[in-house]
Amino acid sequence: MSPTRATIQVLIVDDSAVVRQVMQAILEEEPDMEVIGAASDPLFAMDKMARRWPDVIVLDIEMPRMDGLTFLRKVMAERPTPVVICSTLTEAGTETALQAMAAGAADIISKPKAGLRDFLLQSAAELVRAVRAAARANVRALRPQATPVAPATVPRRLSADAILPPGPTSAMARTTDRVVAIGTSTGGTQALEQVLVALPRITPGIVVVQHMPEKFTASFAQRLDSLCAVSVREAANNDRVLPGQVLIAPGGRHMVLKRSGAFYHVQIIDGPHVNRHRPSVDVLFRSVARFAGANATGIIMTGMGDDGARGLKEMFDAGADTYAQDEASCVVFGMPKEAIKLGAARQVISLEEIPRAILEGARLRR
Template structure:
């Protein structure tokens, strides 16, 4: 089945290059490429696209307003293709919060060559968007990251497998969450439902650099718990969620009975940095049975192997169920490998996190 794509960008160069790249990919057809949302609305009266590739800043109507209009009228997968600057990161985050599925970053300079050299990233984003369950996107705000089609290394590239000697059971609990496409919507639903007293949480959400800080800050304003972009040596504390920075791997470490995170450079693992497998493996080594691992909506298989290692180390493991996922890829692979103890709807995950602390008899730490 052909994926029909509508490109909306005020740059003629971007429209031409994107159309050429997408039309060259098997199973994708650009039906229209227009300069602003008002023209897009006219074209959509005749052919409604399967996926919209959308810029943010455009004349006559900005991309955020257009996106909100689309998600209210007829939810449709949208890929944001926007220039990444620190100043513009919040604008793009707002667009993603309105219900976009994925982001593809583009520079201000040498745009044509960039798009051509990153064609596989764009095609992967469009295909992931086409398979997304947009009914899960419309009601809530969020963002998602784009799969990066590059060499696929495993967590071995960052640290060796666990030796089976994790710490004995303590009252210090750790919850490790991994997610990708559709994950920011899912994370918002989970984290905003948590009470201030809950286990310490470490999160990998596939997301580019500069976006994780804005994403964490937004969740922090919405949640009772503290949510922040992780920095090296940050403590994992009850009532705090640490989100791995885009472009860096995050590992759990332990000093005595206290947990902290290490934020490091490294190769792409499972085509991602940060990688869920890297985080989960480190949790299996440092926390063992003191941990709860949760794998949520996302394309691909990152996290499946690491979650299995967590389960083998004695951790409890959960997967988001198919019905509540935007893309049932990562949880499906984890279930197939035997890594998931139970699959739950998204709305039940926060309660399980609270139960993790109750099972341990309460959490400790300085908040």
């Protein structure tokens, strides 16, 4: 196809000729995409990139001469570029997948070890979506608030109403326990690590929704736990929200905050996708608004789409301290931008300022 002004220029790096051929055919069916090259390994890819740099790289992991992870780290160190990993080695929860995310991959697609052609054809929409989303990522980051606007109407089946219908607050006016709720998506694995590593052991209880597929979150939590002074783990039903502990919603299930007396715990529940996600940030934030109210801090971080924007506004209306990550430090400014547009954030702050905001909020409330 002939390139246009809005064309996303893609480089495919995979040692399988079949995969390269099928991916190129899929992507070039899209009017806004052009495959500018295909390489069987990273060294050939670097030759092509020296002549023409792509907007997005679709990258395999297991290849001759240089593996994909090494190439990913090299690209991100020298000239950060959105990379979509597509590999048989990145099944949900694997160490390779976590390493790729930590190295800066914009998205990960896991492909099977057999039947690759059929799989790629069946997953064409997922590949196209991932490339499009990656092209909009602010990878170099690894403003002023807009005028509040009325939230758009969202069908009940797609909103937090499907999981937790609106209702009166059940929050106490004041408790000694404080809850910090964090919601994030694209770019959030690295951003969360930066925030949580900076927190001391004595920190308010934290509940997190990071958009991740099922089976990823347990390994992700274990990795963070090994790096942080706070305890980090995948949440289980009825877990208490305790100081010094971070609970991450399990992939594939929603997490809501509940209150029993003056204490908080979480419930892990099934249900439909909300804003195309399960777990959903909106679901968590709405429950925090209802059961913690002004005893909470809400933080919306890097991510695509608008999940969490309405929930953060509910937290704001309930008296919580609310923050949105600024555009300059976001990988993707979608979720914070939508929250800011709704007037949901009391402050817009950089990623580096988030740990201080968490700790200062706890001291002020105390």
